Amino acid sequence: MSDPSAPPATRPSLLDIRGLSKSFGTLKALDGVDFTLGEGEIHALLGENGAGKSTLIKVVTGVFARDAGTVRLAGREIAPRSAKDAVDAGIATVYQEVNLLPNLSVAQNLFLGRQPTRFGVVREGEMKRRARALLFDYGLDIDVGAPLSSYSVAVQHITAIARAVDLSARVLILDEPTASLDRHEVEILFSVMRKLAERGIGIVFVSHFLDQVYEICDRVTVLRNGRLIGARDIADLPRIDLIRMMLGRELAETTHERAASQPDTAREVCVSFKGFGKQGYVAPFDLELRRGEVVGLAGLLGSGRTETARLVFGAERADSGEAKIGGKAIRLNSPRDGAGFGFGYCPEERKTEGIVADLTVRENIVLALQARRGLHRPLSRREQDEIAMRYIRMLDIRPPDPERPIGLLSGGNQQKALLARWLATSPKLLVLDEPTRGIDVGAHAEIIRLVRELCEQGLALLVISSELDEIVTYSNRVVVLRDRAHVEELKGDAVEVSSILAAIAADTAPAHEAAS
Amino acid sequence: MKASTSVAITAFVLVAGFALCALQFPNIASTRVVANLLTDNAFLGIVAAGMTFVIISGGIDLSVGSVIGFTTVFTALAIERWGIPPLAAFAMVLVLCALFGAAMGTVIHVFELPPFIVTLAGMFLARGVSFLLSTESIPITTPIYSAVSDFAIRLPGGGRLTAIAIAMLVILVLCALLLHLTRFGANVYALGGSRAATALMGIPVGPMTIRIYMLSSVLAGLAGIVFSFYTAAGYSLSAVGVELDTIAAVVIGGTLLTGGQGSVIGTFLGVLIQGMIQTYINFDGTLSSWWTKIATGVLLFVFIALQQGLMALARRSSLKPAGAKLAGAKSPEVKPAGALT
Incomplete structure (x- = not known):
């Protein structure tokens, strides 16, 4: 516990990430993050939304390019440029939405692109036999000739895992795999995970179910606001400390003053x-x-x-x-x-549920007010300009240009424009x-x-x-x-x-x- | 499972329709009529086989009718005006078609454009080029053409299985083998299931797309050659609108327009159904031949509705519908009410 990011001495390190950084515009999504995964380790990656979990995964799996830092797999430095590169290197990812083909049979999904063939003809019988044998290892005994879509999400997940592992994955990243599973299916998935860990595969488990983290994981790494908060052995970490790592902020930073409180009943x-x-x-x-x-x-x-x-x-x-x-x-x-x-509501998903990215700041600001007035009483352009300028000045939206598409503004200014949208409706x-x-x-x-x-x-x-x-x-x-x-x-x-x-x-x- | 249901329904419609026709006109149930039906629709069958690949992969090819037109004109000119031996002319035109298809596939993949738009452009382009070559109908008089036209296998009952009908059957069998038994075929289905997932699974999506459109254009070229045998002429206005008949045949044959499901045998049945309607109208003699279009339209509606119904049914009966997955993603902690404090 003295050096929180050091791997436990018993496990040789498999995936070793040092000083990983990634920015989107001015926003630092990842800021010098370290992460170490040992062989045969099940390692939880935790953090609230926006903590940097998915950015970390996407950098490791080659979806995003990194700005700085190194990623080593079994001591060898890797820099995957695509999901396929990552798979070739030995890092496979299974997402919550299974990335397989629902219209193909389970067997085809397992062996697509590498089906056994003779004279160019796929040996259907041989492929099914192998598929059955492969899934049997995972405790599944199913008709592999049936389309994938006829099976539950749990089976689809295990199929995806089986394919990934069969492609000689050494690191398996499971991104919220249990979110759509029921308890029984979670048990099946966990037993598969344990079996894989015994074979020396390192598993990164992203989840927000703390109970499951305590049940299945050996170690946990917590991110917050793109920064590493710490990595601990789960056995030594009381739950309240874990939650504090996820939500709390270092005491040094808290210079808050409480709002003067009046008795509630007065209001x-x-x-x-x-x-x-x-x-x-x-x-x-x-x-x-x-x-x-x-x-x-x-x-x-x-x-x-x-x-x-x-x-x-x-x-x-x-x-x-x-x-x-x-x-x-x-x-x-x-x-x-x-x-x-x-009532006014500024949703969490600012980009998809809040702003209309292609419209200008002015158009975004007057949106709610116009909606309330209805189609038949349009705001005149002069009124719109006036409202937009008033709030741009009041909330200090930058740049102070009402005709700029809102998608080009920084996150903070988009948020202010959203506030302005509702404030305009008083x-x-x-x-x-x-x-x-x-x-x-x-x-x-x-x-x-x-x-x-x-x-x-x-x-x-x-x-x-x-x-x-x-x-x-x-x-x-x-x-x-x-x-x-x-x-x-x-x-x-x-x-x-x-x-x-x-x-x-x-x-x-x-x-x-x-x-x- | 679902795919075979669609094909079974198409087969049922064909058999039932044929039985009804035969009840009214007993002469329809003869090898002569059936063989003629195959001959008349040989080019449609060939081009529809190619379209099946394209549609299963999640695309569409609107250029096939124009490619047929171009092929007939080019072949006729090459043989009659330029003095090129017919076989060399066929080879040349097929190479041109392959290049044309490859170009469309490349544009679709590289610029991520919708196939509808790209092949629509291809349709205008091919038709325009055939008009540039010649605006008149060019009769083909070379001896090979009459020899091939005269060739036929005599069937019991007076039917003649012509060379072009045989060509269609052979091509359909080859296409069915390609689609259902090879890696290429599996990749075609995969592309129609999800392009993104297919790419993530390491399938070279770009080359696959290019090959699929090449295949479609080459088959359209073959259909054009067959058409030139059928009419013994090359004409830039031939096969106008055939792309739509083709799509109709593919869809009636149980292939999903959204991709991911379908079969060559179904497409063949779809072609036969269209041919059967045409034959019925010929036998009746009083109906305008445009009733074929109306009947095809009605059938299309019925089949698309049927497919939707089957899909909905399958969705309801499957264990974890896609909808539940979505809901799960949005609210991962849905718990029974009893668990709430």
Whole structure:
């Protein structure tokens, strides 16, 4: 534990990554990351969204070119330029969406491009025999002549793994392989993983199911904001420490001051939810959002934060409970309803769900306002210019050019333009999902300042963030989520990183059984 | 499994349709009529075999009709005006077709353009070139042509299996072997399943694409030669719109327009169904021959609807539908309500 990135002495190192860096524009997606995988080791790669996990995998598998750093496989330096290069070198990846051909038979999928042939004719019988033998090793006894699509995702995953390993892979990267599997299928997959590890294959396991990480992995490497936080043997790492590694920020960096808190009751309730929820999406919750108050949503990836936000805005339809404004029940079935009540929502997936990349900053800003006014009352060009310029000045969007396509702006400025889009509609409630994700440090501070200012102006805010320090900085109250349920609400002085961590880590055992 | 269902349905439609025709006109059920049907549709069968490869791989080739037209004109000119021996003329025109197909495949792959657009351009190009060569119909009078036209295997019942019908059958068998028994064939299906996944699995996607369009163009060239035997002439307006008849035959034969599924035998049945409709209309004598198009259109609708229905059925009965996978990706922690606190 003294040198967290050193491999355990017992295992010879197989994959050795040193100082790997990769930037997209001004954003450092990977910043000098080290990663060491031993032979026969199952190694979890953890981190919240945007931590750099997928960038790391994509660099290692040749999808992205690296900016700096070395990758060594069994002591030999490699620089794959394509997925095929990586496979040839011995690194195979199985993604959550299986990259095989659903219309071909299982046998063809296993042997495509290398089928046994005689005089140019594929020896179907021989191929099937080999395919059966191969899959038998993985505990599958299936009709390999049937199309792949007729089997469950678990079988498809194992087929993909079998193909990869049969192509002499030494490093196997499994990217969220269990996300769409049920408990039984997970067991099958795990037994396959253990068997492969015994044969000396190194496995990188990307997952956000901590229970599974503790069940199957030997070591864990945690990334945050593109930086290596540490690598540990899982046996020596209490769960709360792991969660702190994933969510916390080094104490030195926390120079936060808590927002002056007033008693909640003093503020006017903007909207309240009672028993609001949706089956299989997020458990029914009670939530009051008040004017001039920031409520933070904290929890791990997949704990139900975004789901809560979408229900609150009406982007997802609740099937239980009710929402009330001023004591009157309201209908909240679509984003249109939400916007109609003066709600605004900046989604997490800024690029796909937020901005319209090809439209200009001006067009993006006036979008929500125009939608509310309807087609028949178009904003005149003069009004549009005026609104766009006002918010560009107010939020300091750079460059201050309303006619620039928004896709060309940096992440932070895109986020500000999205904020402007909703502010232009003079909203009562703003829901911000990870507003600081993928934004460089300077803009980060500005967004946080903006959140506070908006709050002071009397807006109700519901903010999701994976950065607990950030949440603590601006939240008056924090709702902690776990396993798709609201489990705790922290107020006043209780809003601090350690208590949030404790709430997230507490009582994690049920999740295990619930998955079955 | 699903693919064979589609073919079985096509076969059923063919047999049932033929039986109905035979009930009304008993003479239809003779080797003479059947052999004529094969002869009349020989060129369509050949070009449809090539189209089957293209469509299964997820593409489309709109240029085939024009390539047939070009081939007839070029062959006729080469033999009649330039004095080239027929076999050399055939070889030349097939090489030109291969180059043409390779060029289209290259453009599609390198510039990542939709095959629809590229082959549409190819269609105009080939048709334009044939008009440049000659705007008139050029009769072919060389002795080989009449010799081949006279050749036929006599069938019991008075039918004559002509040389071009035999050529079609041989080409169809070869294509079926190529598609169903070789690595090349497996790669064609793979491309139609998912281009990206195929590339990730190490299949050279570019060369495959080029070869598939080459194959289609060469088969269209062969169809053009067969057509020139059939009409004993070269004419730049021949085979206008044949690309659409071809696509119809392929789809009626159970090949998915979205790629990934289909068979040569199905395509052959699709060609026969079109031929059967044409034959019925000839026998009836009062119907306009354009009813063939109408019947083909109706059949196409029915078959596409049928395929969609079968797909939906298969999707519902399969263990883990694609939809569930998507949902899983979006909300990975969906748990039974009992697990919620």
